[in-house]
Amino acid sequence: MNWEFPEPSVLNLRGILLTLPNNTLLVSQIESNNTWSFLTTDMPNYSGNWDHGYSNLLINSTSPSINDTIFNPSNLTNITITYNQPVELSDGNIWIYRIDNSVAQNITRQFVNANNYDFCFISEDGLTVTIKVIRSTFSYPNSQFYVKIDNNFVRSKVYGEPLKGINDNIWNFNTAPIKDETYAGTASGVLRLTIEGTQYYEKLNSTGQDDFFFDLIDELSKILSIDSKRLNSNKKTQVDDTIGRDPQIFICIEIRSSKDERGVQYIIDDLKVMIKYKHITSISLFNTTNYLDEDFGFEPRQNLWEKYKLRFMGVILALGVLVLLFFLAHKKESKGRSMAVLQLGLIIFDFVMDSLFVSFNGKNVKVLYIPSIVFLIVPIVVNTIWAFYIIFEENKSKPFMKWFTQYGKVVSLFTVLSGADIEALSILYSNVAGFEFFKAPFSIEGKGRIFGGSCLNIFLEDIPQMIIQILYLNSVVTYDIIPLLALVSSCLNLLINIVGRLFQTINLCRFGTKIWEPDQEKFGGIRDNVNLDGSTSHPNDVIKEEKGKK
Known part of the structure; x- marks a missing residue:
């Protein structure tokens, strides 16, 4: 063997020699004048055909092989x-x-411990070790990868001694480029923190919480190998109340599109898989991303129409039925206030959506939970008490008492409905479709009480509930169909009530409380007084007004 070093070769005081994996010998030299140096030489390879390029004489082959190209990583x-x-x-x-x-x-991209038998297998003859690879591991096109194997990943079956692995940048291979990558615009999705992550986050002050999101974005950008500017978060949180006692919070991440890096959809797919299998991906190797819940993964925000198409169609169908009933009622009795059909439908729909919102979504934003309960229950109590008082006062009149005796069940039903909105009582004198039970002989005072209660209801229920819905929309991470429909019904109900009360006020100022129309005596009065909206008033009020004119 040709020896390039002088003979004898002098080493430093510690006599350090080092052989590198590529068979290069390092020989340390004597230090002098605050300097140090070493000599190198290539050692001959005596392994013959035993070394197949892995710097490990025990490995015959791998799949993929060294410098192989993967054309279809999936x-x-x-x-x-x-x-x-x-x-x-x-x-x-x-x-x-x-x-x-x-x-x-x-x-x-992935790591697997030899004791992880879900992902690591060995053949019956003990010669071949198979590692299961998840979909995200080699998903990056036109890239170079390498596999490193720790010493003691396997041991000799005969002697039980640990065996050498494969060092960095030896078992290298590539993924092929793809011709066309599907383009997707900016998208956002939802992550959920683990119980430990939620507890850690909630203990942080506002500055610490901002840093938490900054670290999360930075770590995810490294894991996904993308520019950190492509990721963003609105820093909103929302409690997931669909799970057990221990709360967990949702957070939102936005992924921006880029022409220079991977498409949004590919990043979403990788993120889903890597969080799901975080115990074998780099998600678990960073401090902040380790708090992401693998049971939830990453859920892109869905289009509400696509997600709840059938429910939306059900709402539209119900609206269509109400419109049909409106036209039928108008056709049967054109002088009746047929809009009461739509009014009743809106009252019931608004009450149902407000109740569902408090039941299923109220706790998502803690600060809004108590107000949402208060502004649901208090108006119900006030409206119900006021409705009973109105009916009680009206029953002092013989014509109303006679009508009440005949249609007591209808009155009871609408008294209950008036807890949702006191305006439900006005339907009783709307003359819808000419039905007798919608011709209640309310007095002018009774109608005034209903009008006053409906004005109070605007400030006691409609405005607060709409404000709560808007604040909820601006506070949550995930927006569902119930809050959406509750917001729509609140806005629509508020608009109709304000416009309706405004027109009623104008009519009262311009035309007074009643106009005369001939009608048959039905409940003991001489003639029914009919308001501008087509509903009947109490006959006794008419008598009082006649006496006043005389």
Whole structure:
């Protein structure tokens, strides 16, 4: 053997010699004048055909092989290592890295411990080890990867001693570029923190919570190998009340599109898989991303119409039925206030949606939960008491008492409905479709009480509930169909009530409380007084007004 060093070769005081994996020998020299140096030489390779390029004489082959190209990464579900002697799994890890020259340290795409029998298998003859690969591991096109195997990943089956692995940048291979990548615009999605992550986040002050989101964005950008500017968060949180006693919070992440990097949809797919299998991906290796809940993963925000199409169609169908009933009622009795049909439908719909909102979504934003309960229950109590008082006062009149005796069940039903909106009582004198039970002989005072109660209801219920819905919309991470319909019904109800009360006020100022129309005596009065809206008034009020004129 040709020896390049002088003979004898003098070493430093510690006599340090080091052989590198590529068979390069380092020989330390004597230090002098605050300097140090070493000599190098290439050692001859005596392994012959035993070394197949892995710097490990025990490995015969791998799949993929060194410098191989993967043309369809989605079909690559396993990688294998074949040894030339029987081995058994030990306690080390196998690591898969993507080489990224733009960062100081390559990011782990997947790692598997030898004791993870869900992802690590060995053949019956003990020669081949198979590692299950998740879909996101090699999903990056036109990239270079390498696999590193720890020492003691396997041990000799005969002697039980730990065996050498494969060092960095030896088992390298590539993924092929793709011709056309599907373009997707900016998208956002929802993540959920673990119980530990939620507890940690809630203990932070406002500055700490801002730092939490900053670190999360930074770590995710490294894991996904994208520019951190492509990720953003509105820093909103929302409690997930669909799980057990221990609360967990939702957070939102926005992924922006880019022409220079991977498409949004590919990033979403990777993020879903990597969080789901975070125990074998780099999600678990960073402090902040480790708090992401693998049971939830990453859920892109869905179009509400696509998600709840059938329910929306059900609402539209119900509206169509109400419109049909409106036209039928108007056709049967054109002088009646047929709009009461739509009014009744809106009252019931608004009450149902407000109740569902408090029941299923109220706790999502803690600060709004108590107000949402208060402004649901208090108006119900006030309206119900006021409705009973109005009916009680009206029953002092013989004509109303006679009508009440005949249609008591209808009155009871609408008294209950008036708890949702006191305006429900006005339907009793709307003369809808000419039905007798919608011709209640309310007095002018009774109608005035209903009008006053409906004005109070605007400030006691309609405005507060709309404000709560708007604040909820601006506070939550995920927006569902119930809050959406509750917001729509609140806005619509408020608009109709304000406009309706405004027109009633104008009519009262311009035309007074009644106009005369001939009608048959039905409940003991001489003639029914009919308001501008077509509803009847109490006959006794008419008599009083006649006496006043005389």
